[in-house]
Amino acid sequence: MEEDVQFELTKEFLEKFRQGIVSQNTDFIISSLENIPAADITLLLHNFNADESKYVIDQLDVVIGAEIIIDLDEDVRERFISEFSSSEIAKFVNTLDSDDAVDLLSGLPLKEREEVLAEIDDSEKEAHILDLLRYDDDSAGGLMAKELIKANVNWNVVQCIEEIRRQGEKVSKIHAVYVVDNNDTLLGRVSLRRIILSEDNVKIADIYEDNVVSVETFVDDEEVASMMQRYNLEAVPVVNVHGKLLGRITIDDIVDVITETAEEERQLMTGISADVEEKDSVWMLTKARLPWLVIGIVGGLVSAEFIKFFEEDLARIVAIAFFIPLIQATGGNVGIQSSSIVVQSLASPSVFEHGMTKRLFKVLLVSLLNGVVLALLVFGSNLLFGGTANLSIVVSIALFSVVVIASLVGTITPLILDKFEINPALASGPFITTTNDIIGLAIYFFVIHLLL
Amino acid sequence: MEEDVQFELTKEFLEKFRQGIVSQNTDFIISSLENIPAADITLLLHNFNADESKYVIDQLDVVIGAEIIIDLDEDVRERFISEFSSSEIAKFVNTLDSDDAVDLLSGLPLKEREEVLAEIDDSEKEAHILDLLRYDDDSAGGLMAKELIKANVNWNVVQCIEEIRRQGEKVSKIHAVYVVDNNDTLLGRVSLRRIILSEDNVKIADIYEDNVVSVETFVDDEEVASMMQRYNLEAVPVVNVHGKLLGRITIDDIVDVITETAEEERQLMTGISADVEEKDSVWMLTKARLPWLVIGIVGGLVSAEFIKFFEEDLARIVAIAFFIPLIQATGGNVGIQSSSIVVQSLASPSVFEHGMTKRLFKVLLVSLLNGVVLALLVFGSNLLFGGTANLSIVVSIALFSVVVIASLVGTITPLILDKFEINPALASGPFITTTNDIIGLAIYFFVIHLLL
Numbered sequence: 001m002e003e004d005v006q007f008e009l010t011k012e013f014l015e016k017f018r019q020g021i022v023s024q025n026t027d028f029i030i031s032s033l034e035n036i037p038a039a040d041i042t043l044l045l046h047n048f049n050a051d052e053s054k055y056v057i058d059q060l061d062v063v064i065g066a067e068i069i070i071d072l073d074e075d076v077r078e079r080f081i082s083e084f085s086s087s088e089i090a091k092f093v094n095t096l097d098s099d100d101a102v103d104l105l106s107g108l109p110l111k112e113r114e115e116v117l118a119e120i121d122d123s124e125k126e127a128h129i130l131d132l133l134r135y136d137d138d139s140a141g142g143l144m145a146k147e148l149i150k151a152n153v154n155w156n157v158v159q160c161i162e163e164i165r166r167q168g169e170k171v172s173k174i175h176a177v178y179v180v181d182n183n184d185t186l187l188g189r190v191s192l193r194r195i196i197l198s199e200d201n202v203k204i205a206d207i208y209e210d211n212v213v214s215v216e217t218f219v220d221d222e223e224v225a226s227m228m229q230r231y232n233l234e235a236v237p238v239v240n241v242h243g244k245l246l247g248r249i250t251i252d253d254i255v256d257v258i259t260e261t262a263e264e265e266r267q268l269m270t271g272i273s274a275d276v277e278e279k280d281s282v283w284m285l286t287k288a289r290l291p292w293l294v295i296g297i298v299g300g301l302v303s304a305e306f307i308k309f310f311e312e313d314l315a316r317i318v319a320i321a322f323f324i325p326l327i328q329a330t331g332g333n334v335g336i337q338s339s340s341i342v343v344q345s346l347a348s349p350s351v352f353e354h355g356m357t358k359r360l361f362k363v364l365l366v367s368l369l370n371g372v373v374l375a376l377l378v379f380g381s382n383l384l385f386g387g388t389a390n391l392s393i394v395v396s397i398a399l400f401s402v403v404v405i406a407s408l409v410g411t412i413t414p415l416i417l418d419k420f421e422i423n424p425a426l427a428s429g430p431f432i433t434t435t436n437d438i439i440g441l442a443i444y445f446f447v448i449h450l451l452l
Numbered sequence: 453m454e455e456d457v458q459f460e461l462t463k464e465f466l467e468k469f470r471q472g473i474v475s476q477n478t479d480f481i482i483s484s485l486e487n488i489p490a491a492d493i494t495l496l497l498h499n500f501n502a503d504e505s506k507y508v509i510d511q512l513d514v515v516i517g518a519e520i521i522i523d524l525d526e527d528v529r530e531r532f533i534s535e536f537s538s539s540e541i542a543k544f545v546n547t548l549d550s551d552d553a554v555d556l557l558s559g560l561p562l563k564e565r566e567e568v569l570a571e572i573d574d575s576e577k578e579a580h581i582l583d584l585l586r587y588d589d590d591s592a593g594g595l596m597a598k599e600l601i602k603a604n605v606n607w608n609v610v611q612c613i614e615e616i617r618r619q620g621e622k623v624s625k626i627h628a629v630y631v632v633d634n635n636d637t638l639l640g641r642v643s644l645r646r647i648i649l650s651e652d653n654v655k656i657a658d659i660y661e662d663n664v665v666s667v668e669t670f671v672d673d674e675e676v677a678s679m680m681q682r683y684n685l686e687a688v689p690v691v692n693v694h695g696k697l698l699g700r701i702t703i704d705d706i707v708d709v710i711t712e713t714a715e716e717e718r719q720l721m722t723g724i725s726a727d728v729e730e731k732d733s734v735w736m737l738t739k740a741r742l743p744w745l746v747i748g749i750v751g752g753l754v755s756a757e758f759i760k761f762f763e764e765d766l767a768r769i770v771a772i773a774f775f776i777p778l779i780q781a782t783g784g785n786v787g788i789q790s791s792s793i794v795v796q797s798l799a800s801p802s803v804f805e806h807g808m809t810k811r812l813f814k815v816l817l818v819s820l821l822n823g824v825v826l827a828l829l830v831f832g833s834n835l836l837f838g839g840t841a842n843l844s845i846v847v848s849i850a851l852f853s854v855v856v857i858a859s860l861v862g863t864i865t866p867l868i869l870d871k872f873e874i875n876p877a878l879a880s881g882p883f884i885t886t887t888n889d890i891i892g893l894a895i896y897f898f899v900i901h902l903l904l
Contacts (some may be wrong), residue, residue: 328780
């Protein structure tokens with residue numbers, strides 16, 4: 001009896017396992033992976049190359065093998081799966097739920113996909129997969145699995161239990177039985193608990209809940225995620241435009257959507273233009289990073305041209321140059337902070353009651369407060385470090401203006417992006433930061449030009 | 453029969469509802485909120501003040517009222533709950549699961565908390581709550597609910613169904629029945645499907661799964677989240693150090709942990725030091741933003757002092773100042789990109805196989821490529837816009853050096869933070885960005901001083 005299956009990957013085990021692979025010690029490999037969850041085997045296999053990993057998977061039960069392959073990141077899976085023949089892949093597909101099967105198949109070249117489909121022995125599963133392949137990856141249709149337990153509203157409990165017995169093997173996680181009419185239109189759901197606690201001859205019609213949240217196939221995956229989060233759902237049925245029950249989405253898929261959305265947002269914010277990871281090739285990484293760096297460079301060159309206009313002022317008072325970094329950094333920091341706060345509240349709709357005016361007024365107040373404190377700080381420290389009173393005053397006035405204006409720009413930009421249905425997180429990214437930098441410099445040099 | 457309960461909040465409805473509140477039209481309020489999920493009522497009430505919201509909740513079923521209150525953000529809830537008397541709060545607590553009840557109670561002043569506890573009519577629930585109050589908010593113990601279905605391994609299916617009947621009312625979401633021995637030590641679980649499909653006299657001992665992932669009470673909530681994500685769990689049992697079953701954590705609580713973690717990370721990255729939202733007071737918002745801005749200012753002042761050393765160079769060639777923004781912005785952008793990629797791979801352990809050397813070598817390659825492209829771009833455009841060849845060469849050399857060094861700093865910093873168990877996302881935040889800015893400037897001025 002094993003009571004705790006958490007698995008610690010030690011260096012010693014790794015070494016022993018590597019020897020097991022080299023010496024093709026099948027018994028050792030099978031016995032040492034017994035009772036270890038597929039997710040942990042996946043982690044373990046990340047330490048081996050594709051050949052070695054395939055050898056290990058070949059020794060394991062096909063169900064575990066399929067779980068491991070589905071567990072891999074999409075890009076790793078696409079490369080790895082080319083190690084397997086079509087009939088080997090078909091064996092994995094046979095054990096997977098339709099949504100996972102489709103994820104696996106959509107990474108295959110078209111010819112191989114057809115070969116795999118031809119070898120699927122369960123015609124219902126094949127039909128499920130063909131149906132799912134036509135939906136967008138990031139829609140409710142693309143997320144749903146076809147496997148679910150469906151009961152006709154006219155049945156009684158015993159018929160329903162019969163159906164669970166019939167379908168139960170195919171449906172890995174049952175949250176509830178969905179109730180439909182004779183046209184397969186979704187009417188509601190019955191929890192398994194309710195079924196357990198009801199007498200055999202009770203009518204489904206008398207025990208089902210009719211207020212059930214459902215989504216249509218075309219709904220965006222992030223919308224499904226926020227809906228399941230809002231209503232605390234563990235599964236949601238998917239229907240077509242006529243309300244016909246087509247599939248269901250479970251919360252574990254949604255957790256992945258939430259994680260990916262957060263990652264995408266971070267990439268937008270840090271200026272990485274494609275979905276790259278550290279393990280990708282040097283070329284991929286360079287390609288993903290260059291576009292945003294070039295935008296920053298163009299911004300820097302524009303700044304250089306801009307400062308050129310004030311060459312005379314600079315030649316007259318070299319100390320003007322000392323404070324360029326201060327002005328620029330503060331403008332950038334204030335802008336990112338402001339947009340970040342707006343992006344956050346756009347993500348949770350509870351503040352929609354505030355109108356634009358009220359919102360901006362508040363931002364103005366906060367920025368006035370911040371601006372005064374920072375300007376005084378800089379003024380004091382400039383005097384302390386032997387700056388002239390004149391320049392110190394001008395720098396502080398410019399800094400104050402930069403704080404106020406960068407706050408407003410940082411607040412308005414994500415709101416405008418959101419209006420045009422562009423991801424507002426972009427406002428914390430390099431493009432807007434670069435714009436803020438230039439605005440900050442412009443303010444600084446205009447103030448200097450006017451007052452010095 | 454309602455088939456689609458999604459709720460659209462229209463301006464017209466809002467206006468009618470507002471009138472309903474003003475005229476205290478109880479019937480209208482009750483009938484218009486019938487069949488609307490609590491989460492939607494919560495959204496609706498965000499348009500009204502505390503008094504009005506309390507009036508609405510008073511008209512609703514206490515179960516719905518409790519759900520609405522639990523749905524609120526922690527800080528809003530703490531303010532709002534002060535509208536209710538201790539005995540009103542006790543009524544809500546009576547309908548809530550123990551984990552939600554504890555969340556509600558921990559927002560109350562100690563005296564009121566005692567008053568509420570004294571009014572709880574279910575002594576088992578009171579014991580549950582008292583037990584849960586002692587765990588840290590962000591530990592497995594703080595996340596778990598005490599409500600679960602527990603079956604002794606020596607029972608048969610019919611005894612188990614009896615227990616589900618007895619406990620079922622109290623446990624809102626049942627994923628499985630947990631199986632324990634006579635000392636309440638967790639042995640495994642039986643799915644509800646298995647119970648439905650088994651004959652009444654079958655022994656639990658013969659049908660339960662014994663390889664079950666569990667967590668101990670002290671495990672950090674983010675670790676629980678990543679574990680449930682890794683193993684695709686919908687619920688996980690919580691045990692004490694002796695393996696005794698104490699409670700369970702469900703995936704909906706984990707979804708909240710994941711969302712909050714992503715939000716915290718964004719705040720670290722954008723330099724907002726406390727957990728603030730747009731709706732917080734001007735004072736709170738200012739306080740949360742100032743510390744990071746001051747760090748940026750100090751960085752700017754250090755830069756100013758630094759540039760002062762090169763005053764003579766600047767006086768000689770004013771054009772040096774033109775490129776300060778370019779150098780600084782590029783250093784910042786490169787640093788953030790690099791640290792973001794490392795932070796991302798620290799979050800998913802699949803790349804741990806790479807040693808530090810291999811990692812840095814790859815970063816070096818990427819940065820050399822990026823650096824060459826950007827340096828050539830700047831060199832060309834400088835010549836094009838009439839810069840001197842000398843200065844153009846020097847700027848490009850400096851830029852190249854900044855790209856390479858900022859990449860390395862951006863890569864190493866999160867790795868070091870992680871070693872010291874500090875959140876590596878901090879490396880994309882203002883403190884490190886400020887450091888990168890200064891390093892970038894230093895490189896620029898040293899190169900200029902040496903070569904011009």
